[in-house]
Amino acid sequence: MKVGLTGGIATGKSTVSRMLSERGAAIVDADVVAREVVEPGTEGASLIRERFGEGVFLPDGSLDRQSLGRIIFADKQAREDLNRLLHPLIIRRMEEETARRQAADPHCIVVWDTPLLIEESLTDRVDWVVVVYIPIALQQKRLMERDGIRAEEARSRMKAQMSIEEKKSFADILIDNSGTLAETERQVDALWQTLVSKNGSAQP
Template identity: 65%
Template sequence: MKVGLTGGIATGKSTVSEWFRQKGAAIVDADQVARRVVEPGSEGNRRVRERFGDGVFRATGELDRKALRNWVFGDAAARKDLNDILHPLIIRRMQAEVREAEKEAPDRPVILDVPLLIEERLTYLADIVVLVYIPEELQLKRLMDREGISGEEAKRMIKAQMPITEKKKFADVLIDNSGTRADTERQVDALWETLVSKSGSNRL
């Protein structure tokens, strides 16, 4: 059973992902995969260097993410080039990790932790899509508190993403993280029971 887990900034997706890990799920984390595909010596590292030059790399050969981010932030063509380079590599690596996890334990649910699962049209990678959500007003407050930023800056970051209300349309399961920690855990527990039941697992 492959579960696409997504959310918005400061909605609590990473916390929910960690709870699934603790319960025994295999986690395929898109952010971690994105880092691995540009490690020194990798195809991604080489192709990014060919397109963007040595200026976006440290002396160690590691990608300087901040420098690259600053480059593509205001350059749509450069951002498209970067996505064209990295997205196929990330997807291929994620699919390989899923196959590896399924081979290791066929009855274990696999959580695909992907922040842009919906925006990047990657829902086809999963059997079901789970969205962790909170109301935008609470999202704004939590983001301000977490990052120590102004309301305007937080609004800008939230507006840069697809609205949670839009993401809901693509989700098979919603986890409401606007209540207490216990409230959210109960929802995760209920979903986990369903997942392991459907996969034939005894991991409850």
């Protein structure tokens, strides 16, 4: 079984991913994979250099994520170009990692922890779509607190993604993370039991 886990910036997707991992899920993290495919000497790094130039790289050849981030948050076309370049590399690596996990354990529940699961039309690659949700006002507040940024910048970052309210409509299962951690844990427990039951897994 393959589950797509997504949400918006600062909604708590990573928290839910950690909780699922603790229950036995095999996490394939798109953010981790995205870093791997742009390491020095990779095809991804070469593609970024061709499109964005040397200015988004550090002297040691590694990607200057802050510089690139400033460009793509301010320029929709640049953001789309970056996604177009890296998306196939990321998906290929995620599929390879999924196959490796499933070969080791045919009954494992693989979770694709993927911020752009919906935007990149990946929902047809997973059996279940789980969306981590909080109301927009709370999302902005948590983002400001987490990253130490002003409201205007927080709104700009949020607008760079599909609205969490829109993502909500794609969910097979919705995890409401607007309450306490204990409340989120209870929802994740219920989700895990559902997944294990549907998967026919022997996991507890």
